[in-house]
Amino acid sequence: MELLRSNLSRVRIPEPTNRIYKHECCVTFDTPRSEGGLFVDMNSFLAFGRDCVTWNYEKTGNPVYLHIKQTPKLVSEDRPLKKPTLLAIGVEGGFDSGEPEYEDSYSIVVLPDFVSLPFPSVELPEKVRLAVDTVLRSEGAERKEQLAAWTADKKQVSEYTLKLQQVNNGVVIPPSGWKCAKCDKRDNLWLNLTDGMILCGRRNWDGSGGNNHAIDHYKETGYPLAVKLGTITADLEAADVFSYPEDESVLDPLLAQHLAFFGIDFSSMQKTEMTTAERELDQNTNFDWNRIQESGKDLEPVFGPGYTGLVNLGNSCYLAATMQVVFSTCSFNSRYFSDQSLKEAFEKAPADPTVDLNMQLTKLGYGLLSGKYSIPAQEKDAATGDAKQEGIPPQMFKSVIAASHPEFSSMRQQDALEFFLHLLDQVERANNVIPELDPSRSFKFGVEDRILCPSGKVLYNRRHDYILSLTIPLHEATNKDELEAFKNRKAAKGLEGNDMSSEEVVRPRVPLEACLATFSSPEEIHEFYSTSLKTKTTAIKTTGFTSFPDYLVLHMRKFVMEEGWVPKKLDVYIDVPDIIDISHMRSKGLQPGEELLPDDVPEEEMASVKPVANEEIVAQLVSMGFNHLQCEKAAINTSNVGVEEAMNWLLSHMDDPDIDAPISQGTSAVDESKVATLVSFGFSEEVAQKALKASGGDVERATDWIFNNPNASVSDMDVTSNNTAPTPTDSALPDGGGKYRLFGIISHMGTSTHCGHYVAHILKDKRWVIFNDNKVGISTNPPKDMGYLYFFQRLQD
Secondary structure, rough: OOHHHHHHHHHHOOOOOOOOOOOOOOOOOOOOOOOOEEEEEEOOOOEEEOOHHHHHHHHHHOOOOOOEEEEEEEOOOOOOOOOOOOOOOOOOOOOOOOOOEEEEEEEEEEEOOOOEEEEEEOOOOOHHHHHHHHHHHHOOOOHHHOOOOOOOOOOOHHHHHOOOOOOOOOOOOOOOOOOOOOOOOOOOEEOOOOOOOOEEEEEEOOOEEEOOOOHHHHHHHHOOOOOEOOOOOOOHHHEEEEEEOOOEEEEEHHHHHHHHOOOHHHHHHHOOOOOOHHHHHHHHHHHOOOHHHOOOOOOOOOOOOOOOOOOOOOHHHHHHHHHHHHOOOOHHHHHHOOOOHHHHHHOOOOOOOHHHHHHHHHHHHHHHHHHOOOOOOOOEEEEEEOOOOOOOOOOHHHHHHHOOOHHHHOOOOOOHHHHHHHHHHHHHOOOOHHHOHEEEEEEEHEEEEEEEEEOOOEEEEEEEEEEEOOOHHHHOOOOOHHHHHHHHHHHHOOOOOOOOOOOOOOOOOOOHHHHHHHHHOOOOEEEEEEEEEEEEEEEEEEEEEOOOEEEEEEEOEEEEEOOOOOOEEEEEEEEOOOOOEEEEEEEEOOHHHHHOOOOOHHHHHOOOOOOOOOOOHHHHHOOOOHHHHHHHHHHOOOOOOHHHHOOOOOOOHHOOOOOOOOOOOOOOOOHHHHHHEEEEEEEEOHHHHHHHHOOOOOOHHHHHHHHHHHHHOOOOOOOOOOOOOOHHHHHOOOOOOOEEEEEEEEEEOOOOOOOOEEEEEEEOEEEEEEEEOOOEEOOOOOOOEEEEEEEEEEEHH
């Protein structure tokens, strides 16, 4: 007790703003349930496991700790289960998480000799009792950063429903027998709630669905809302109402009134069509999910170093799948595990190691690769009876890597490709002082575009990239006869693809070689301005590698855009061999006898970069008495969405000091969601922002602008000179032969990168292993033809 009293000055009573860690060690994945329990520093309120609490004492000199130990409670096997009343997990009224209950015990420990005093105890100094009570009452920082429940997304009430104007044109809608007003479609029909027009829905990428007449009608009239006929029943909330301006399904609280306007009695109508959400769910269910997860097979669980699962934090499978593959590379293994100890990383870390990327990557690497946490759980898998592992929760790592990215900070599902690129970007920044230590370099490679002008002169553009994004040429499918027979069978039965089982569906099979050939094949660039001919013309572009990375990542562009920029997923198989050779794809650079295009760019081309305002929006705002220049800025900065949005922007920016300054290239604010759309097409973020600014925020025009301005479509550009030696930036990249072996696959289940589930398959110890969150087992049939991202390792010559 005297020892404790002599160290009272190092004990703090937590303030409301203090972050308190009491559920997980900041350096390892030890918890109060670990053998040594958890030690909370009563000065910094950071938590440490038994092995590393002495490191903290040596670094900070803080001697007083709250020791927390949890042991399982004995629970009766016939305990009644509560029926869930809420679509959530781990909350009151939600589904039972199935976790055993634990009993907590506490003590005060003074280092360095681990002198222990019981808690609670009236003999403890009041300051210590107050400090510990505050820590125990406070919600842990780990819990605050983690969403406690998974809940279904709810449709929101549309702003357009409350102010909808309906046209009294005498239209009365019959209870059945509907047909599109512009074609013969009798299914997938939508009733426009403004004028009563019945029109077919959007055409899908494979030709199914409607003929786009409903969305075409919206573009012509601006009438915002439509309801899907066949989904209207007495339960009006279940009806499929779509808002075109908001581009999503919405709730219409006045739907009964809006339907009655056209003589529709909803109470007597029967459901005959699936809603958009039901169809998406049906597509997800019918797609071959079982093959990706290897469901229904007796997978042999595997344990030990390199076989540690990651706990799903709630829609975090994109992170888990990506990090399992990344830490299977020698570069990340060396940097954050074998060449750097946990103690070394902790000593280098700032006062709060939870916010240090190097520390948290080392912690994650140690957790995944040491084998310490890859042990069978006490309870077996309820479904299979097999031994399972609890896995480790990557919560601290997720918080650090997502700190600069609002989407990854959320608990929503994300695109594994976007996360992979974000990870490499953050790792590169964190290692910029000593680039030789940067493990992201092992994925980096140089790309060169050769543009041939009809004048015979050429232009070479260079850039660096981490992934090779490949278009899937469906016309190169090797099973065309089977596809045609399947199409005929389906037509004869009058079935949609979603009405058939996964075993019946025949999907296109496209060789990976065809995808690689498409990447390097000559491509026409229309409206290319030739500085030699002084006019726009059609040029020919070919692309090749200037260096081959240690690890080659191939991204299959399975997500395409339908009419109206609606993303859809290609239902296709890619035949991927175990070994590929891309040696022939190396760029040769400027050849003897080739002449470079002049560098000068005409003023009119530079002027085309200036953002363009919608003239109709500007005219309406000017008619209200606003200044013409200010109206143009308002339209540009709201991406030409509409008069109301532009007026709201103008009213809130009237006092800006530069409101009357001339419009420049950098004036327009870029919609981040549109940037993300262009990035998903394979363009860099820098190019996407530039293109959107140049096209007034219109995604379609921005895409055209990128293809028509190849000089601007590359960041990090370098025009090749007569000296074909690598540039300094290229010489810093890894390079070698072009033969690679497949070692990792990230597969995606779902109709969008932002929904569904990600799973990783990795070649380890000459066998394929499936990593499905915290489930790790020997793979009996890895889905090599169903990958979204493929990871290859270069073979040594």
